[in-house]
Amino acid sequence: MRALADWDFDRLDDAYIPAQVPPASAPIDAITDEATEANVITVSSGWGDGVYPTFVGRAADGHVTAFVTDFMVIPELAAKV
Numbered sequence: 001m002r003a004l005a006d007w008d009f010d011r012l013d014d015a016y017i018p019a020q021v022p023p024a025s026a027p028i029d030a031i032t033d034e035a036t037e038a039n040v041i042t043v044s045s046g047w048g049d050g051v052y053p054t055f056v057g058r059a060a061d062g063h064v065t066a067f068v069t070d071f072m073v074i075p076e077l078a079a080k081v
Contacts, residue, residue: 003032
């Protein structure tokens with residue numbers, strides 16, 4: 001995310017606001033740091049306030065292996081978070 005701090009609006013617009021809006025289930029991603037190929041992925045939640053818990057899964061050696069975002073669409077489970 002630090003790499004995005006140096007981006008101007010036009011670069012953000014080109015990367016994350018496509019001329020053709022993809023289907024709601026399709027993520028939008030962009031490489032934010034060419035040297036490491038780090039990227040930021042955005043997804044549509046479809047509804048809600050846009051604030052959702054995201055969990056990071058790591059391998060035994062500490063490397064990130066997964067991200068899981070709970071969009072809190074099952075009310076019974078959302079109340080427990």
